[in-house]
Amino acid sequence: MKRTALYDMHRKLGARMAPFGGFDMPIQYEGIVAEHEATRRRAALFDTCHMGEFILEGPDVVPDLEHVLTCSVGDLAIGKCRYGLMCDENGGVLDDLVLYRLGKAKYLMVVNAGTQERDFEWVCTHVSNADRFRNISAHTGKVDLQGPASPMIMEELMADSIARMTFYSFVHNHYRDTQVLVSRTGYTGEVGFEVYGEPDLVLQFWCDAMELGAVPAGLGARDTLRLEMGMPLYGHELSEDRNAGATGFQRPIARDKDFIGSPAVLDEATDTERLVGIRLSGRRSARESNRILDESGNDIGVVTSGSFAPSVGAAVALAYVRKAVSSPGTPVRVDTGRRQLDGQIAELPFYRQGTARQPLARFLERRE
């Protein structure tokens, strides 16, 4: 099993470790709920070195990526990020990813750990020219700093001010005299940053941010945070076995271009399911693969992720249900195998006070 550059640090911090995407990763340190709350209220650090990064450049990179990705690529401004999917010919999802436009003909693509090798091979075999495509995952470190206190910590640690960064933008910055790439992105719903650099440097960043009050958070809290925001997790909401069209995603799936899988993804005849949120009436959780029933007991779908949501105070779930019964407010029951839990289809996100998109000035005011 692979280890990230932060592995020894996790052990030193007493993390509970488990395999994820081929890596031995921290699940929790102090506890999932404490780490979740720290992210919502203060600042937390996540080791995301396991994720994959590709540099994609060349004269045909725009049409090549338009062909391979579901999101539009050419109209992404330099310095901006965009979320998208990569599909197979049947419309099944090979991965979800964030694309960074580094230059006119140069992109950074950030993918999941477990799918990284397959993704790179897929991209290279489905473009016209992959000569200057590089998988830089093995020597790229990445740490996410998330939460309302994260802008202050970044301002303290980075050479150049981060105060003007808008949501889903990135810049090259310097940290300890070495270049890093910093994006204002994340997977928690809170204002935050993802920092890319040499593995040893992001380890140093982790230590420095902890000194300034950020707490380490594991994959357990990462999962409850993303679930409260209704964000999908590859292998759960997204998989090769389910058509990307069922996500109901608007911006990540362009309607005005052809891409691998687009005939299947955009086929209305087979568009019968929707990814929805379900809010349970109590604290008791629905779990992945639990069936969903309507009020008459008919099977209408299946749970893909479920947990107690600490910031909501109730159990929530993501699920695929029949499109005809997917509107918010529809009462449903979740069959856990032992009992049936009452709930209803809910608007996403479940947690509505997330700070991710708020102006950074709001978090930097105390500095003035």
Add this chain to the structure above:
Amino acid sequence: MTPNDRKYTKTHEWIKMDGEVAVVGITDHAQENLGDVTFVELPEVGANVDKGDECAEIESVKAASDIYAPVAGEVAEVNEALEDAPELVNESPYEKGWIFKLKSIDSSELDALLDSAGYESVVEEEEE
């Protein structure tokens, strides 16, 4: 570390006599493994249980697990504080986080259970 004023099961429950009734909860090791407890399904007061019956259920952020009756008896009382504050199981597994009380028990059944040293060796074996 494991209190020696009570008995233990291999399935990580503790049971402690309090006058005529026996108080049941889960061990510190068990709560540590479960992680943050988010829900406790309490048994019905008045229910008769046999040794080894599933009589309560604990959910954490990550998983759900059963609580088994350490001995036979009748459920005399349940810890209603857990309905609103299930985290008491994490914070105070041996005191405020108790789960239910049993009456009409055969105290000789307690003798067959593990003492604190016996329980600790069970935990050590599991961790190997």
